[in-house]
Amino acid sequence: MGGNVVKIGVIGFGTVGAGTVKVLWERQSDIERELGVRIQVARVIDKDWVRERPVVVPPELRGEDPALVLEDPEIQIVVEAIGGVSPAFEVVSEALSRGKSVVTPNKELIAKRGGELLEIAAKQGVDLFFEGTVGGGIPIIHALKEQLAGDDIEEVIGIVNGTTNFILSAMSLQRASYEEALQEAQRRGYAEPVPTMDVEGFDAVYKLAILASLCFHTKVDVDSIFREGITRLIPEDLEFARELGFVVKLLAISKKTNGRLELRVHPVLLPEEHPLASVTGVENAIYVKSRTRALTFRGPGAGGEATGSALVGDIIEAIRNLKYNCRGRVGCTCLRELPVRPVEELVMQYCVRILALDVPGVLGKIATQFGEAGVSLSAVKQPVSTPGRLTNIYFLTHEVQEARLRDSLERIQKLEVVKDVYAIRVERGDS
Numbered sequence: 001m002g003g004n005v006v007k008i009g010v011i012g013f014g015t016v017g018a019g020t021v022k023v024l025w026e027r028q029s030d031i032e033r034e035l036g037v038r039i040q041v042a043r044v045i046d047k048d049w050v051r052e053r054p055v056v057v058p059p060e061l062r063g064e065d066p067a068l069v070l071e072d073p074e075i076q077i078v079v080e081a082i083g084g085v086s087p088a089f090e091v092v093s094e095a096l097s098r099g100k101s102v103v104t105p106n107k108e109l110i111a112k113r114g115g116e117l118l119e120i121a122a123k124q125g126v127d128l129f130f131e132g133t134v135g136g137g138i139p140i141i142h143a144l145k146e147q148l149a150g151d152d153i154e155e156v157i158g159i160v161n162g163t164t165n166f167i168l169s170a171m172s173l174q175r176a177s178y179e180e181a182l183q184e185a186q187r188r189g190y191a192e193p194v195p196t197m198d199v200e201g202f203d204a205v206y207k208l209a210i211l212a213s214l215c216f217h218t219k220v221d222v223d224s225i226f227r228e229g230i231t232r233l234i235p236e237d238l239e240f241a242r243e244l245g246f247v248v249k250l251l252a253i254s255k256k257t258n259g260r261l262e263l264r265v266h267p268v269l270l271p272e273e274h275p276l277a278s279v280t281g282v283e284n285a286i287y288v289k290s291r292t293r294a295l296t297f298r299g300p301g302a303g304g305e306a307t308g309s310a311l312v313g314d315i316i317e318a319i320r321n322l323k324y325n326c327r328g329r330v331g332c333t334c335l336r337e338l339p340v341r342p343v344e345e346l347v348m349q350y351c352v353r354i355l356a357l358d359v360p361g362v363l364g365k366i367a368t369q370f371g372e373a374g375v376s377l378s379a380v381k382q383p384v385s386t387p388g389r390l391t392n393i394y395f396l397t398h399e400v401q402e403a404r405l406r407d408s409l410e411r412i413q414k415l416e417v418v419k420d421v422y423a424i425r426v427e428r429g430d431s
Contacts, residue, residue: 004036006037007040007041007042007074007075008039008041008042008075008078008079009072010041010043010044010069011045011066011080012046012079012088013044013045013053013081014081015307016081016304016311018055018304018308019303019304019305020311020312022304022308023308023309023312024308025041034316035323037323039319042069042074043061043069043072045069047064049064066091070091070098071098075100076322077101077318077319078091078100078101078103079103080092080103081105081106081311084108088106088109089113089116092104092106096121097124099124099126101128101129101327102117103314103315105131105311107130107203107206108206111206111207111209111220114210115332119332121328122332125327127318129318130210131311132307132308133210134158134210135299136302137299137306137310138284138297138300139310139313140297142313145333151290151291151293153215153256153289155254155287155289156211156212156253156254156286157276157286157287157427158207159249159251159301160208160211160252161201161203161204161284161301162300163191163198164201164229165250165281165283165301166181166184166185166188166282167185167199167230168233168250169281171233171235171238172235175235178230182195182199190282199231200227200229200231201227201266202227204265205252205265208263208265209225211252212254212263213334215288216256216261217334217335218261218336218337218338220334224340225263225265226265227264228266230250230267234353234392236383237351240353240381241269241424243381246272246426247272247277249267249268249276250265250267251265251276253265253268253427259338260341261340261341262343267425268425268426268427269351269424269425270427271428274287275287275294275296276296279298282300282302283299283300283301284299284300284301285297285299346402347400348399348402348426349378349398349399349428350396350397350425351396351424351425351426352395352424353421353424354366354395354418354420354422355391355393355418357417357419358385358387358388358390358391362393363393366393366415366418369408369412370408372411373405374404375397375398375400375404375408378397380393380395380396381394382394
């Protein structure tokens with residue numbers, strides 16, 4: 001191992017890349033003592049060396065071209081923290097092909113092309129670690145790949161996006177509007193200036209693809225995951241949920257039933273007693289249920305140092321594997337291709353919000369359309385309103401197939417007295 005020195009190259013020096021180097025340098029002496037080798041960050045690559053970071057990299061270690069890391073035969077471990085699919089895929093595949101182990105927090109890359117990269121790693125007998133892709137500082141990936149490998153997992157449900165969880169917490173606890181909560185998240189640095197990836201559920205989709213592939217040992221196409229964001233939610237939705245004993249969360253949900261998978265990301269009404277219901281702010285949590293046990297992993301879902309700690313854990317394992325010549329121990333476990341159940345087949349309860357004119361007979365007209373579509377109702381709430389004005393009316397259905405629910409909403413939307421319809425699924429879980 002290069003004279004008992006392990007050299008590391010970092011490509012991408014944003015929040016996570018900087019956090020990783022910071023944690024690595026702060027803990028370096030302890031790690032070296034524990035592993036019996038010296039660690040050296042040999043090169044840090046980024047295209048922007050103007051902006052400030054929480055850690056200062058000496059000028060002689062800085063570079064802008066990934067080739068400085070990829071073509072250096074002495075660098076044995078590469079940290080890829082560029083983000084996105086390209087050029088990250090090219091960088092990681094080149095590093096693996098050159099016999100280097102790779103550590104990455106890039107959830108989009110692993111969700112979309114992780115199978116290809118794991119094949120390259122297996123062919124070269126090297127490691128590809130991605131603990132930081134899901135849950136930030138929560139140690140979920142290794143738990144699923146190793147500690148839970150003996151379990152027959154039935155479902156995994158997660159709050160895996162801190163931005164949306166912060167927004168929903170603010171809407172619930174502070175009665176803020178979606179717009180107000182988003183602005184506060186942006187002010188605190190929890191949301192991007194253009195927050196589409198988070199609020200429309202794309203980020204959660206990538207993470208669910210990774211979780212489901214590990215839990216169920218199957219290839220998961222991100223395009224097969226049903227996705228719905230939080231942008232249509234209003235504070236009244238969360239108030240009605242609270243009256244019924246629920247909280248509203250954006251969940252990433254995957255279940256295995258009769259050899260088929262459910263794969264979906266959307267807002268849900270979750271019972272207050274569910275293990276995920278009390279998770280607020282930017283915290284993340286992942287609930288895993290197998291035939292023998294139910295486990296909840298909970299912790300910081302983002303942040304440079306939290307995610308950086310996860311990457312440093314991967315770096316330590318990569319160094320151990322180098323030291324004992326046992327790289328590539330745990331490769332790709334996606335050996336199956338389970339079919340995905342269409343969301344229209346799902347049977348569950350729904351909370352339906354209907355914006356309608358407060359005129360005589362409006363409830364009867366709406367209830368008729370529900371009935372003709374085969375949807376029965378469990379509860380109705382019509383707030384005090386001004387006759388002739390628009391008002392939000394809430395309905396809680398009994399369990400019904402989603403196809404029937406959609407049929408009823410299409411019928412209701414066509415009524416002259418109705419301005420808008422919106423449905424939120426009820427996820428009762430195993431509470």
